[in-house]
Amino acid sequence: MANLSRRDLVKSGLAVVTAGAFMPSIFTRALAAASLDKSASTAGDGPAKTLIIIQLAGGNDGLNTVIPYADPLYHQLRPNLGIPSDQVVPLDAHLGLHPSLKGLRALWDAGKLAVVENVGYDHPSLSHFQAMDIWQTADPTIGKHDGWLSTLVGGSVDANGHPFKAVSVGPELAPALCCPAIPPPAVNSLADYRLQPDPRFPSGLATREAALNRLYSSYTAPAPYAALLSATSDTAERSSKDVQAAAATHDTAVTYPKGGFGDGLRLLSAIINQDMGLKVGYVVLGGFDTHSTQAKHHADLLQTLADGITAFQSDLASHGKADDVLIMTWSEFGRRAAENASAGTDHGTAAPLFVVGSGVKKGIYGDPPSLSNLDNGNLRFATDFRSIYATVLDGWLQADSATILGQTFSKVPFI
Numbered sequence: 107m108a109n110l111s112r113r114d115l116v117k118s119g120l121a122v123v124t125a126g127a128f129m130p131s132i133f134t135r136a137l138a139a140a141s142l143d144k145s146a147s148t149a150g151d152g153p154a155k156t157l158i159i160i161q162l163a164g165g166n167d168g169l170n171t172v173i174p175y176a177d178p179l180y181h182q183l184r185p186n187l188g189i190p191s192d193q194v195v196p197l198d199a200h201l202g203l204h205p206s207l208k209g210l211r212a213l214w215d216a217g218k219l220a221v222v223e224n225v226g227y228d229h230p231s232l233s234h235f236q237a238m239d240i241w242q243t244a245d246p247t248i249g250k251h252d253g254w255l256s257t258l259v260g261g262s263v264d265a266n267g268h269p270f271k272a273v274s275v276g277p278e279l280a281p282a283l284c285c286p287a288i289p290p291p292a293v294n295s296l297a298d299y300r301l302q303p304d305p306r307f308p309s310g311l312a313t314r315e316a317a318l319n320r321l322y323s324s325y326t327a328p329a330p331y332a333a334l335l336s337a338t339s340d341t342a343e344r345s346s347k348d349v350q351a352a353a354a355t356h357d358t359a360v361t362y363p364k365g366g367f368g369d370g371l372r373l374l375s376a377i378i379n380q381d382m383g384l385k386v387g388y389v390v391l392g393g394f395d396t397h398s399t400q401a402k403h404h405a406d407l408l409q410t411l412a413d414g415i416t417a418f419q420s421d422l423a424s425h426g427k428a429d430d431v432l433i434m435t436w437s438e439f440g441r442r443a444a445e446n447a448s449a450g451t452d453h454g455t456a457a458p459l460f461v462v463g464s465g466v467k468k469g470i471y472g473d474p475p476s477l478s479n480l481d482n483g484n485l486r487f488a489t490d491f492r493s494i495y496a497t498v499l500d501g502w503l504q505a506d507s508a509t510i511l512g513q514t515f516s517k518v519p520f521i
Contacts, residue, residue: 179478
């Protein structure tokens, strides 16, 4: 650290800092963006509403999530995986939830759950990576590189100290939030989101932090990017301390599901409840690629999803924040209508998604899946996924969806 010069910092950014391997990635991302010199934009006050996105990674089996239990074709196509009608949690006389989602029934009864059926797009891709790219960029032609929320969250880490307008929970920034000039932080864990001590000298953390701050402060105007570097240092240090403090002081009696998904929701709740200005939070629940022995694994995943959503809602409600938060789920595709020979389901097309919150108009939107009019064994989509995005952008976040998405899409009236 003592041998690092200001010239080295300007030439290579934080990559040359010997401590760089032990720093939060917010430092490296922000400094890498310095060369673009677009950091003067600010996040602004923004709307008071928050959107929480839950990605069900792997391709969730929509037919066993929102079940057409009254359709005899469902039971014919799934003689082993089909959920018996008497176990389904009914929403109406035709559709119901998987029994593992029974915790969501209370939200339905309270008018806080909307189900949108048959969500997809033309000429669907059955490739995980390609389908995820399409959903993350809102571009079925795969011509875009920036995420659909990139414009909305641009400037989320800036000189005015707005590091928490958007937060991606996980080791990497969610592609949907990527990549404004200075991307928002990705927080994998509280333990990682701070300046780390050198493992060889754990007692030297304070000295390391002081040395880094001296280095930043020594590079002053009118040197290029001096203001940005100073703001980056201040913002990164502040954001790290703020998120640690928010989590440490977050008082809740709610029990979240164990694991990264539950931990991520708890962290997002802490940030919201501490009024840190969160506009978009993003968390992933993976494991939905159920090609074989699906029944128990899928049931466990849906149980985790329901437990996480209900815990999150209860936590927010106990702090008076539930009315300001909307949750939206999505998965890159559904599964084929018929079960396969391995007691699982293969990659499919359209699937339902959930929208949860006090701002929701309860209901089932879109036509139930037709099992008598399949496209080569797959469901035909009825609702363009970009209509969901447009509805959330315009109706909840008060953003201009046509500008963000590049064109106008019809709205789904669940808000």
